[in-house]
Amino acid sequence: MRNATYPAGEEPGWVRSLPDGGAEIALPGEASVTIAADGRVTLSAKGELIEVMPEADGIRTDITDPPGWISLSDKRFMANLPEGGRLTVTRSRTEVFRRSAGWELFFFDLDSPFHGKTAGQLLALAVSGERLDPARSNLAAMGRDFWFNSVWHHGDVAWAIFETLLMAFLGTFGAGLISLPIAFMAASNFTPARIVRQVFRRGFDFLRGVDALIWTIVLSRAYGPGPLTGTLAILLTETGTFGKLFSEALENIDEKPVEGLRSTGAGAAPRIRWGVIPQVAPVILSQLLYYFESNTRSATIIGAITGGGIGLLLVQAIQTQKDWEHVTYYIVLIVLLIIAMDWLSGRIRARLIRGAAA
Amino acid sequence: MTDIAQISADYRGIAGRKRLYSFLLWGIFAALMISGLRLANDRNAGGFWDGLPQIFAFPSELIGEAIEKAGALPGHMLSYLPALIETLNIAAVATLIGVIGGGFMALLATPGLAPWPRLVPLFRRMLDIARAIPELVIALVFIFVLGGGPVPATLAIAFHAIGALGKLFSEVAENASPKPVEGLESVGANWIQRMWFGVLQQVGPNWISYAMLRFEINIRASAILGFVGAGGIGYALRNAISWGQGRYDAAAAIFILLFLTIVTFDQLSSMARERLVRGNAGGRI
Numbered sequence: 001m002r003n004a005t006y007p008a009g010e011e012p013g014w015v016r017s018l019p020d021g022g023a024e025i026a027l028p029g030e031a032s033v034t035i036a037a038d039g040r041v042t043l044s045a046k047g048e049l050i051e052v053m054p055e056a057d058g059i060r061t062d063i064t065d066p067p068g069w070i071s072l073s074d075k076r077f078m079a080n081l082p083e084g085g086r087l088t089v090t091r092s093r094t095e096v097f098r099r100s101a102g103w104e105l106f107f108f109d110l111d112s113p114f115h116g117k118t119a120g121q122l123l124a125l126a127v128s129g130e131r132l133d134p135a136r137s138n139l140a141a142m143g144r145d146f147w148f149n150s151v152w153h154h155g156d157v158a159w160a161i162f163e164t165l166l167m168a169f170l171g172t173f174g175a176g177l178i179s180l181p182i183a184f185m186a187a188s189n190f191t192p193a194r195i196v197r198q199v200f201r202r203g204f205d206f207l208r209g210v211d212a213l214i215w216t217i218v219l220s221r222a223y224g225p226g227p228l229t230g231t232l233a234i235l236l237t238e239t240g241t242f243g244k245l246f247s248e249a250l251e252n253i254d255e256k257p258v259e260g261l262r263s264t265g266a267g268a269a270p271r272i273r274w275g276v277i278p279q280v281a282p283v284i285l286s287q288l289l290y291y292f293e294s295n296t297r298s299a300t301i302i303g304a305i306t307g308g309g310i311g312l313l314l315v316q317a318i319q320t321q322k323d324w325e326h327v328t329y330y331i332v333l334i335v336l337l338i339i340a341m342d343w344l345s346g347r348i349r350a351r352l353i354r355g356a357a358a
Numbered sequence: 359m360t361d362i363a364q365i366s367a368d369y370r371g372i373a374g375r376k377r378l379y380s381f382l383l384w385g386i387f388a389a390l391m392i393s394g395l396r397l398a399n400d401r402n403a404g405g406f407w408d409g410l411p412q413i414f415a416f417p418s419e420l421i422g423e424a425i426e427k428a429g430a431l432p433g434h435m436l437s438y439l440p441a442l443i444e445t446l447n448i449a450a451v452a453t454l455i456g457v458i459g460g461g462f463m464a465l466l467a468t469p470g471l472a473p474w475p476r477l478v479p480l481f482r483r484m485l486d487i488a489r490a491i492p493e494l495v496i497a498l499v500f501i502f503v504l505g506g507g508p509v510p511a512t513l514a515i516a517f518h519a520i521g522a523l524g525k526l527f528s529e530v531a532e533n534a535s536p537k538p539v540e541g542l543e544s545v546g547a548n549w550i551q552r553m554w555f556g557v558l559q560q561v562g563p564n565w566i567s568y569a570m571l572r573f574e575i576n577i578r579a580s581a582i583l584g585f586v587g588a589g590g591i592g593y594a595l596r597n598a599i600s601w602g603q604g605r606y607d608a609a610a611a612i613f614i615l616l617f618l619t620i621v622t623f624d625q626l627s628s629m630a631r632e633r634l635v636r637g638n639a640g641g642r643i
Contacts, residue, residue, distance in 0.1 A: 163401065170394050173387075209621040213582045213592065214613060217599065221416035226402030231395075301494040301582060308401075311494070315586070318498050331495050338490040 014098060025096050027085035033096050041089050043079055052077045052089045059089055152329070157313065161337060163227045164309035167299040168341075171234025172292045179204075179239045180284070183246035184272075190250060200243070207240030212302060220306045227309065230302045234295050245287055246280070253279045286349045293345040297338055310334055424610035434611035438594055442615055445590035448512050448583075449576035455512075456519025456576075457569045463520060464527030465553055471531055471539070473549045485528075488521025497583045508590065511583040515576050526568045527561070534560040563634045570627040577623055581616060591616055 014026040022036040031045035043050045050070075052061045058074045066072045070079045077089040086097035147155040184190045186200040215233040223229045258275035266274070303311030310330060317326040399406050424431060466472050467481035493514045500510030538556035547555070558565075584592020591612060598609040 163398075166394050166398055170391065170398060173391060174395075177391075205621060205624070209617050209624060211578050211581065211616065211620055213578070213585060214616065217595075218416055219413070222410075222412040223402055223406070227398040228402035228406060231398050297492045300492050304494055304498075305582070305585060314495065315498065318502060327499075331491070331499075334492065334495060335487065335490045338492070339486060342486070342490065 025098065027081060027096070027098055031081055031085060033087055035094060035096075039094070041087070041094055043087055045079065045081055050079070054089055054091045054094065056091065058091055152326075157310070157330075157333065160303075160308075160310040160313050161333060164299045164303055164311065164337070165296065167227050167230040167234060167303065167309060168292055168295040170231040171299070172238055172288060172295050174231070174235045175238035175242050176284070176288045178235070179242035180246055182239075183243050183250055186243060186247035187250035189253075189255070201247075204240045204243035204247075207236055208244065209240075210237070212237045212298060213305070216302050216306050225306055225308055225312075229306045230299055230308050233302055233306070234298060238291060238295065241291070242287070246284060249280045249283045249287075250276065282352050286352055289345040289349050289352075293338075293341045296341045300334055300338075310337070420606045420610050420613070423606040424614075427607040430607050431611050431614070434608050435615055438591065438608075438612055438615055441584075441589075441591045441594045442619060444508055445580045445584060445592065446577065446619070448508050448515065448580040448590060449573060452512050452515035452519055452580070453569060453573040453576050455516035456523050456572060457565070459516070459520040460523030460527055461558075461565065463524040464531055465557065467524065468528045468531045470536060471534075471553070471557060482528075485521050485524040488517055489525060490521070491518065493518045493579050493583060494586065498586065501587050506587045506589060506593075511580060511589065514583065515579050518579075519572055519576060523568060523572055527565055530561045530564045530568070531557060567631040567634045570631055574620075574623050574627045577620060 016024045016026075018024055018034070018036075020037045022034065025033045025035070027033060027045070031043070034042040034044075036042070039054050041052045041054070043052070046067075046069075050061065050063060052059055059077050061072070061077060063070070063072060069081065070077070072078075075090060077087075079087045081087075086095075088095045088097075147158075149155075182200060186197055186204065188197060191197050191200075212233050215236045216229065219229045219232050223232070253276055257279070258271050261271045261275045299309060300311040300314075303309035304315045305311075310333060314327065314330040314334070317323060317330060463481055463485055466474070467478055467485060469475060469478050472478050472481070495514075496517050497511055497514035500513055504510045534557050538560070539552050542552045542556045580590060581592040581595075584590035584594070585596050587593065595609065595612045595616070598605070598612055601608070
């Protein structure tokens with residue numbers, strides 16, 4: 001399979017066409033790969049000359065004792081050059097990776113007709129110009145090619161980040177919704193019965209104590225990998241945390257507004273709605289926002305365990321041990337995501353506190 | 359009379375608009391929650407309602423086996439005690455490094471106390487970045503570089519703890535009274551002496567209280583990192599679960615051990631913190 005063919009004479013400097021129809025590819029670190037017209041691959045690296053021949057049922061090579069940088073099986077030959085090159089030979093395809101710094105493939109991969117164009121050319125194509133793909137406009141085609149970039153997978157990465165955020169959002173706010181009414185049962189000024197209070201408090205302690213790790217393991221048995229498992233794990237743990245925090249907030253309220261409402265004959269529901277909630281709302285909102293930010297971090301970690309979101313992508317990229325540029329990219333994305341959430345939640349909390357003080 | 363009618367109409371108008379806004383806000387929130395849950399459900403391997411009956415399958419299997427082999431549980435617990443101690447040690451060392459490093463960084467990043475006031479924003483950004491990188495990310499990279507074991511986990515948790523504690527410490531130090539510092543300065547104390555005798559005495563209880571909270575968080579983090587290969591009780595747990603049915607008694611023992619540890623330290627640290635900060639203004643954490 002060929003993705004694209006360089007026109008004669010326009011190959012990059014490190015590819016040289018051979019007269020017999022093959023090609024010689026220079027790799028960093030004094031290495032080179034020669035692909036003959038019949039498919040025979042010759043790798044010259046580290047002072048060794050290695051020949052690999054792809055055949056109908058696998059590959060054939062004369063190496064008996066492969067060194068550490070070569071992994072070899074009947075079907076697959078892979079050589080990793082630490083200087084920035086990789087050669088993979090299977091029966092159906094021979095692939096040479098030559099690493100170079102830059103944005104070469106970040107926006108469009110080699111399949112895309114937009115690859116290799118300058119920003120000005122792209123702009124001209126987007127605004128006017130012939131449709132490269134008659135089915136859709138150039139701008140749509142660019143968006144599509146970017147989104148489905150086969151090297152950097154922008155679409156999948158965006159989905160993964162969204163999933164991580166989704167887990168944190170649903171887990172945090174779902175836990176807030178559930179634990180607010182229950183927190184009344186654990187607050188001494190709303191539930192005079194000591195035994196009931198103790199039951200609920202120990203319940204919250206249990207949810208918190210079991211820890212997100214154990215919840216994740218238990219839930220992933222029932223639901224398998226995915227964002228729902230992570231959401232529920234965060235939701236359960238944080239229900240315990242919020243139950244404790246909210247019940248403490250409820251115990252600290254000023255009783256006077258409640259007394260005032262009671263003196264006008266208000267029932268329990270209006271007393272809570274107009275006497276209690278306005279007092280605890282800023283505290284609760286600020287805690288929810290703080291935990292939303294902190295749970296974005298947890299969702300990354302839970303995703304790595306249970307298989308969802310950007311955490312999974314990162315773990316996969318590290319485990320395959322070959323595309324470290326992806327690892328770096330994901331780490332940068334995670335850090336940016338968390339800094340953004342930190343900033344956002346900090347700003348909203350500062351506004352809330354200022355608004356409550358004014 | 360018309361004035362009062364006017365005021366009352368205006369009030370009703372404003373109140374109505376406020377009600378409309380909060381109604382809209384709740385509507386948006388509800389829509390986000392519902393559509394988000396549906397989306398999470400769709401993208402998950404198993405759906406919520408299909409999985410619901412199975413949610414208790416694993417715990418009940420686990421508990422069933424644990425009860426069946428109840429006699430073996432104490433033995434298992436004892437055999438996993440070293441792993442638990444390793445997890446606790448990781449958390450303790452990481453907290454210690456975090457307190458020392460975070461304390462230094464906090465003093466460097468607090469306006470009014472910093473020896474180089476111009477560099478305060480730089481140190482603050484450094485703390486932000488240290489806080490933003492999840493422990494797991496650092497741990498995975500370190501595990502790859504250094505191999506599995508407690509060292510990468512300790513380094514990873516310590517790095518994150520420096521960022522998290524540094525920020526909290528700096529907030530406490532900002533509120534410290536400058537008078538002792540000025541007094542020490544007037545008698546010619548250098549920066550380290552001013553901090554040691556003037557600031558640390560004031561912020562000590564609050565700093566220790568945050569450090570204890572961090573220790574509790576670090577125990578959880580250390581267990582999770584063990585699960586991805588950094589040793590300790592988390593690693594033992596992963597192995598015990600992968601042995602599968604018939605050997606869940608070991609997993610049950612670890613679950614109990616982990617649960618008891620977390621609850622114990624949660625209670626201990628909240629008791630100790632309450633004692634430490636009681637009487638301090640704004641001591642509630």
